[in-house]
Amino acid sequence: MFGPWIVLALAAGCSDADFAAPLAYEEQPGMTRELEGKSHLADKPRIRERARAVMAELYGPNPKEIHVPEGAPLSADESGVVGGLLGNFVRTAEGPRKLPHAGGFALYRRHCLHCHGLSGAGNGPTAPFVFPPPRDFRRGLFKFTSTPTGARPTRDDLRRSINDGLEGTSMPAFKALLTEEEVEQVVDYVTFLSLRGETELAMIEEGFLGEDEDPDALEDDIVQDLLSVVFGKWEDAEDRVVDPPTPRTPPSPESVLRGRELFLGRTKEKLECAGCHGPKGRGDGQSFVPPDVFNRVVFRGDPSKMDERVALLDEPTRELWKQKLDEWGNPLRPANLTVPVYKGGRRPIDLYWRIAKGITGAQMPAHYPGIDHDQIWDLVNFVLALPYQPDLLDGPGVAAEPEAVAEAEAARR
Ligand code: HEC
Ligand code: HEC
Structure with missing residues (x-):
């Protein structure tokens, strides 16, 4: 018919x-x-x-x-x-x-x-x-x-x-x-x-x-x-393929630092990366339940009895848990960006796509057009550098380098 x-x-x-x-x-x-x-x-x-x-x-x-x-x-x-x-x-x-x-x-x-x-x-x-x-x-x-x-x-x-x-x-x-x-x-x-x-x-x-x-x-x-x-x-x-209109910015230290400022939400765009991925990029931001709670529910016990373990959480944590499931109803964790493991591929273009258009069904939001293509490339450079420069997000280092950031900003203009 x-x-x-x-x-x-x-x-x-x-x-x-x-x-x-x-x-x-x-x-x-x-x-x-x-x-x-x-x-x-x-x-x-x-x-x-x-x-x-x-x-x-x-x-x-x-x-x-x-x-x-x-x-x-x-x-x-x-x-x-x-x-x-x-x-x-x-x-x-x-x-x-x-x-x-x-x-x-x-x-x-x-x-x-x-x-x-x-x-x-x-x-x-x-x-x-x-x-x-x-x-x-x-x-x-x-x-x-x-x-x-x-x-x-x-x-x-x-x-x-x-x-x-x-x-x-x-x-x-x-x-x-x-x-x-x-x-x-x-x-x-x-x-x-x-x-x-x-x-x-x-x-x-x-x-x-x-x-x-x-x-x-x-x-x-x-x-x-x-x-x-x-x-x-x-x-x-x-x-509908999203093609970056500008080639990748070379991964200079300046670009990496600009990416870091974006990641930490210190630019006027006030990005929320750290809220999910954590101030040190370890995948432990406050928008999600703490990793130890997550691990206890997901990994400690019979997988088919996960609901029972969720029911034992205190109410605010349980509510947060429910809000942070993926589209398919499964528990979800922001990536730990201090290790160079990327589900969707490690090429700069792969990370460009992840950041620009988000990850469907997984609460990672699209960032374009909120930020421009060059800023996305700065973030890509930052993400790719982080596992090899763990001190990029280490306490004093972060706060003590405003001059470097100001210089980098100036160089960009
Ligand atoms: C609202 C929470 C949230 C925000 C904001 C967010 N992410 Fe994510 N991100 C996630 C989650 C959740 C995942 C893991 C998705 C998965 O594994 O399916 C993820 C995964 C990633 C990945 C790994 C991709 C891969 O292939 O494995 C990278 C890189 C990343 N995010 C970078 C960023 C950057 C940079 C920002 C800010 C510009 C950002 N994220 C903002 C939640 C967030
Ligand atoms: C050992 C288990 C396993 C086997 C075998 C397996 N997959 Fe998967 N596959 C997964 C998991 C787990 C995911 C989801 C990972 C995630 O969401 O982070 C996945 C995701 C996918 C995706 C979705 C990618 C996306 O963008 O969302 C496709 C497509 C896929 N698999 C195809 C296949 C095909 C085709 C085969 C056989 C040739 C296969 N898989 C065999 C475990 C498996």
Whole structure:
């Protein structure tokens, strides 16, 4: 009903033995549960059934039978077939055609599923044992992008996370393990899971506004509109890349000192970096719960009983705890900037992106246009220098150098 989609299915008898249990996507909570203050279909059984049917038709009923909705922003091979998603076979008008590669789903199953889960919900069997937890792909939100906060990532952003991993987390680097072609297929599969999850969420939100008796609820045109919005965001990503208009300022001592003043909130822009990252950059600023409290809750005890430990905190600390969760509801910690470990990459441009446009979903705010590009480069230079010059933020050193700062300011003008 939504035009021709491409159906990919495992040809009979092919590697089915890998699946011991029936494979089913898991639904997002809003499909069935009442969620306070959020859209849900708990009391809309007809709309829910409609949403389920649409999901199965658009994306396939289960992970072994993949449908690709027309116009989905995935890569296609020369013949226009979205090739890399599943197994070795793609079903075409002429019958099943063998593909040269294992396919995105097979690769995902082997390398990613145990952390990111079958539906991309970030809840594979390994997930409870790692912190931070693996990403839930289903909202289309990614932290380490070259695009503005909340915008979708480019293919290059996803490629980079997969090739290089996220340093300091359990997310491994796959560059040595996967060929370039395989990485492309895995990028497609991650995108597929995101599109699928976002479509499901969009239907929950739309259905929540409708009457369960309304026969037109989630009718085809509406679903088509929802899909265009979901796909449009991914299609726009490439055009939204934030490119610094000025090249990096050379990392001179003056630039580093200017960056330090910005970091400490001593310029007229009054930046809050230190409030989160701490006056010494150790990731212990006052805006977050103290590190010892954080460590006690997150690491001392059964991960599945974290809520019980949160309940034991005194009330102000508990409130602060709740405000400082990330978008996915997980505990969050500002980076310790005294060690040179950066999840999103250590190149100056990576840090430029982090500071200019923030980290989606992780409370690190965008700083452009509040400060200009040169100031961002000064901050990048400061951040890159700090681990190797720990005294940059050491008590007297900081206060005793106003002349140097004044000189640096003068040099800048
Ligand atoms: C051992 C567990 C583990 C495995 C295996 C794993 N990941 Fe991850 N992945 C993570 C964690 C943890 C994060 C989130 C880290 C964070 O939020 O700071 C993550 C985040 C991501 C992100 C999001 C990056 C961003 O910008 O937000 C992508 C994309 C991703 N993983 C893809 C993959 C793919 C593809 C594979 C398989 C080829 C894979 N991961 C395998 C643990 C894993
Ligand atoms: C409101 C709190 C907040 C403010 C303000 C803030 N940050 Fe962050 N920052 C965070 C959090 C939280 C993280 C960790 C995100 C994560 O690990 O997912 C982070 C991470 C970082 C990282 C690590 C990026 C990476 O790839 O791992 C750098 C560098 C950084 N911030 C620099 C800065 C600078 C410089 C400023 C001021 C211009 C600043 N931050 C302001 C909260 C903040």
